[in-house]
Amino acid sequence: MKEILNNLLRRKMRSTLTISGIVIGIFALTTMGALAEHFNSMLAVGVQYAGTAIAVKPPAEQQASLLPLATGSQISRVPGVAAVYPAYQVMADVSGTIQLGPPSLIVNEQRGVSAYGMPAMTFASGRDLAGGARGEVILGSAMATSYGKRVGDTFGLPLRPRGATADFVSHRFTVVGVLAKTGNPTDDFAQVSDADARMLMADTLPPAVRSAVDVNAFTQSFDVYAARGTSLAELDRIAQRINDTVSGVQTQKPSEMVANFESTSTTFTAIFTGAALLALLIGGLSVVNTMIMAVGERVREIGLKKAVGAHTGQVLAEYLLEAAVIGAIGGLAGYGLGLGLTTLVDRLGSSGSLDIFLVTPRLSAIALGFAVALATIAGILPALRAARLDPVTALRSL
């Protein structure tokens, strides 16, 4: 190992340029891979939701997103349905500001939903909403950080935009709990009780509609759950039964939603990974070039090693190891730079709920492993060339 490092140091400029090729490639793989991992983790939540709950919405031709709460009773009588929850979703930030990352939403609690396969909530601080309580809110980790809220603070929802009209209504809520970070869109959610969610939904309706409609009799959609562990195929069948037996609603087959999410995930991964691989290939070519030059310069050394008893395989192994070390150094440096940049960007963007990178252990292993593997593969031809040198010719070369 000392010999390898000394040989790299003897040609500082060349070694630096070669390793830089790997650094750039692994930096690209780490950052783009972290982008893909983040999107994939968000999509994974979508897959989990789509693969567990059946979303029941108004039919496509009905543009107003309102369903009678009484429809829930009809849905609950469909064979295979274990639970029906009304689902409300209101924008927390109505300013219209364009933001990267998932939107901040106010949703209603779905108490007990973990019994049907949805992940249980984990609190970083505070507690769950008291049953039926008004004026309480649980914040996702990103939302709490973005708005600087802790348990016990009051929070106006929806957020009052700059220049709001006098009749803009922002209700005061008390933060009773902050959820632990999950890395998925629920970090940007605020959860309130069903009654408060209906109140907030009503605020989104035109005043004329609000006065004509009993908003307490409506929901925006339903989340329908089957027994824990129900297969995707069976969920599809339940969704079809709902479509067939309950009027005024529309469901999408969970398997279709899962397929959409997975297709999107594959596309993201392919785009980001492809770009990074391209950069890596360039790094690999620079390793090939450097190793060929190294073998050419060290022909007599190779002859000497064979003269003192090195087998062909041992010479091959030494040069492959040298290539692998180049890959390891470049990989560590590129990974370190990528990790640093992604951490910095996420930290800088945390105030705006901009968390767009996710460096997972899997990504770290891939980045570092790929660097070593690529460099080693790139070193095969030069190493074979070295190993096959005739010792007599090599010793007497100029």
Added chain:
Amino acid sequence: MADIQLVNLTRTYRQGSHTVTALDGVDLRIPSGEFTSIVGRSGSGKTTLLDVAGLLLRPSGGAVLIDGEDTSRLSDGRRADLRARRIGFVFQEYNLLPALNVVENVMLACRYSGGARGNGRRRALELLDMVGLGERLHHRPDQLSGGQQQRVAIARALVNRPALVLGDEPTGAVDSQTSDELVRLMRTLNREEGVTFVVVTHDLDLAAQTDRVVRLADGRVVADERAGAPAVACA
């Protein structure tokens, strides 16, 4: 120590459309512990003889016997093992690895002989002391003179306690004073370590200090004289 026997050695190679005979039926026996020089004009086959005796080159015909073992049938790997354990080399251009210091260069030969690292280091330090480089253990080759580098190469050749040391113009790249010092060193090591030395040289002063001078011409042994004995002309 080892008894080296070259039996009817021939070595030919193609040069364009011609066949060149570098060795033409060389018969030579070198008893263990002897210090032999091989002299001759350029093209006489000296270096080829060294390469074949050192198992770096396979003969076209004949055999190289080391302690009676015919090496011509051995695989490349087995020949490499023999070189690692039983043969040391000293080259005109030293051939030290610039990335390693003095001790590491001497221990390079241990890397491929399968010996324990600790033993190799002890032996390397002992030899470096013997060759007068005990104070320069961590110097790099570019920090040493030509004579000092050749001393390192001699130590490297002896680190695995070989039976045979082959020198290819070992004094060819140094001045006369250094050359004398190196020859005295090799003589001392030949006596104290009991290692058989065979050196190829143009340096007649060096040859005169060896136990035996074998002269080659056109790939054949034409003279073989021992120190203090009448010269033997070979047909």
